[in-house]
Amino acid sequence: MAEALRVALAGLGTVGGGVVKLLDANRDLIARRAGRPIEVVAVSARDRTRDRGIDLSRFAWVDDSSSLATLDEVDVVVELVGGSDGPALTLARATLAAGRHLVTANKALLAHHGLELAETAERGSAALKFEAAVAGGIPVIKGLREGAAANEIGRVYGILNGTCNFILSKMEAEGRDFAEVLSEAQALGYAESDPTFDIDGIDAAHKLSILASLAFGSQPAFGAVAVHGIRHVLGADIAEAAALGHRVRLVGVAEAGPQGLFQRVHPHLVPLDHPLAHVTGSTNAVVAEGNFVGRLLFQGAGAGEGPTASAVVADLIDIARGEFGPAFAMPAGSLSAASVADSGERRGRAYLRFTVEDRVGVLAEIAAAMRDAGVSIESLIQRGVAADGRALVAIVTHEGPERSVAQALERLRGSSSIAGQPLWMPLLG
Ligand SMILES: NC(=O)c1ccc[n+]([C@@H]2O[C@H](COP(=O)([O-])OP(=O)(O)OC[C@H]3O[C@@H](n4cnc5c(N)ncnc54)[C@H](O)[C@@H]3O)[C@@H](O)[C@H]2O)c1
Ligand SMILES: N[C@@H](CCO)C(=O)O
Numbered sequence: 133m134a135e136a137l138r139v140a141l142a143g144l145g146t147v148g149g150g151v152v153k154l155l156d157a158n159r160d161l162i163a164r165r166a167g168r169p170i171e172v173v174a175v176s177a178r179d180r181t182r183d184r185g186i187d188l189s190r191f192a193w194v195d196d197s198s199s200l201a202t203l204d205e206v207d208v209v210v211e212l213v214g215g216s217d218g219p220a221l222t223l224a225r226a227t228l229a230a231g232r233h234l235v236t237a238n239k240a241l242l243a244h245h246g247l248e249l250a251e252t253a254e255r256g257s258a259a260l261k262f263e264a265a266v267a268g269g270i271p272v273i274k275g276l277r278e279g280a281a282a283n284e285i286g287r288v289y290g291i292l293n294g295t296c297n298f299i300l301s302k303m304e305a306e307g308r309d310f311a312e313v314l315s316e317a318q319a320l321g322y323a324e325s326d327p328t329f330d331i332d333g334i335d336a337a338h339k340l341s342i343l344a345s346l347a348f349g350s351q352p353a354f355g356a357v358a359v360h361g362i363r364h365v366l367g368a369d370i371a372e373a374a375a376l377g378h379r380v381r382l383v384g385v386a387e388a389g390p391q392g393l394f395q396r397v398h399p400h401l402v403p404l405d406h407p408l409a410h411v412t413g414s415t416n417a418v419v420a421e422g423n424f425v426g427r428l429l430f431q432g433a434g435a436g437e438g439p440t441a442s443a444v445v446a447d448l449i450d451i452a453r454g455e456f457g458p459a460f461a462m463p464a465g466s467l468s469a470a471s472v473a474d475s476g477e478r479r480g481r482a483y484l485r486f487t488v489e490d491r492v493g494v495l496a497e498i499a500a501a502m503r504d505a506g507v508s509i510e511s512l513i514q515r516g517v518a519a520d521g522r523a524l525v526a527i528v529t530h531e532g533p534e535r536s537v538a539q540a541l542e543r544l545r546g547s548s549s550i551a552g553q554p555l556w557m558p559l560l561g
């Protein structure tokens with residue numbers, strides 16, 4: 133058998149520990165499939181003494197992770213530290229600049245620096261691989277980059293954050309509000325080190341920018357994605373959505389349109405006859421629409437030790453086989469700049485929810501604002517009066533431009549009849 137592929141591993145947390153365990157458990161099978169053994173030779177993490185349930189004495193230990201990039205006996209560096217900058221970026225740059233291959237699960241790093249890293253990788257004929265970065269164990273990077281490579285993609289969208297999907301599913305199943313469910317989601321171990329990245333849609337936006345790059349040949353650019361999280365979704369919104377035959381899901385959508393590429397992460401109302409409505413708990417799912425292949429659905433575990441390690445090691449097997457090309461499906465110099473999302477011209481149906489004072493004229497005021505902005509109302513429900521004397525008004529609009537809905541909301545801003553911020557959610561079409 134050929135010489136081993138020698139791996140240096142930075143980060144021994146959930147994913148890094150999983151990679152060591154997987155390489156141990158499936159050692160022989162991986163060697164047969166890869167045509168050569170894959171061996172970890174050096175590791176780096178913050179705490180050398182922590183018990184991780186794995187024997188680290190067989191690996192060289194390095195305190196400064198960036199020095200893994202230039203260790204003599206290393207072919208590939210696996211970056212599982214996390215963070216868009218700091219030690220992860222330093223290590224990624226140093227590894228690729230040294231002409232070494234890099235595998236990473238770090239979507240934040242790629243969303244912010246993917247273009248630069250892809251250019252450096254190409255200059256050094258090195259691989260830059262990141263299957264674990266989007267939807268964890270689901271082979272969606274391979275699916276788009278290889279499986280669907282012959283297609284023009286019209287739209288790619290999906291549930292890209294397990295933490296949010298877990299929270300929304302729990303709120304739905306148990307009729308509870310966001311704040312009550314949040315701590316349970318954090319205990320799952322899927323949350324980012326800064327959990328606001330999950331809840332505010334940032335993690336999903338990182339992943340969406342990577343998917344968009346693969347699907348549309350755009351430069352990965354976090355700043356081009358419009359981002360809204362699930363913080364303001366109430367249990368009552370989920371109940372109204374259910375009454376309307378929908379479920380609330382945080383969906384990232386990247387779509388080619390007349391104004392260029394549009395990328396947005398936003399809670400959506402998803403109709404019950406759509407597969408994404410049936411994705412529950414921490415599961416992820418991605419849909420890609422190709423002009424020859426049709427609709428593809430990728431679904432599975434988007435996070436966790438085993439599934440994420442499975443994706444990291446799949447990348448190592450590709451490298452061991454010598455199977456890799458440009459990081460983002462075409463040479464970095466051919467990727468086009470991503471246009472910044474402008475939703476104004478988009479058309480669709482929308483859900484709007486207002487918390488209102490229960491008094492004469494409130495509904496008329498809301499209806500007038502809709503009329504004046506040219507928004508056509510499909511249905512309107514006013515629900516109950518709470519102890520504080522407030523009621524909930526939920527509206528679904530007919531299809532129309534998003535700009536008109538934004539104008540209606542603008543007209544209502546500052547109204548003394550409306551408490552707090554109204555919530556707007558598109559219906560997934
Ligand atoms: N946990 C998941 O389910 C999951 C899924 C997909 C992608 N990811 C991504 O994988 C990466 C790792 O995530 P995780 O959940 O394993 O994180 P984690 O916090 O469990 O582990 C991070 C590891 O990095 C080490 N570390 C921190 N600073 C370091 C430094 N300067 N040098 C060397 N090591 C350092 C820590 O000691 C720890 O071992 C992140 O980019 C994350 O977004 C995680
Ligand atoms: N925090 C992420 C981990 C996987 O990338 C999630 O909840 O989906």
Ligand code: NA
Nearest residue numbers: 263266268270
């Ligand atoms: Na993946």
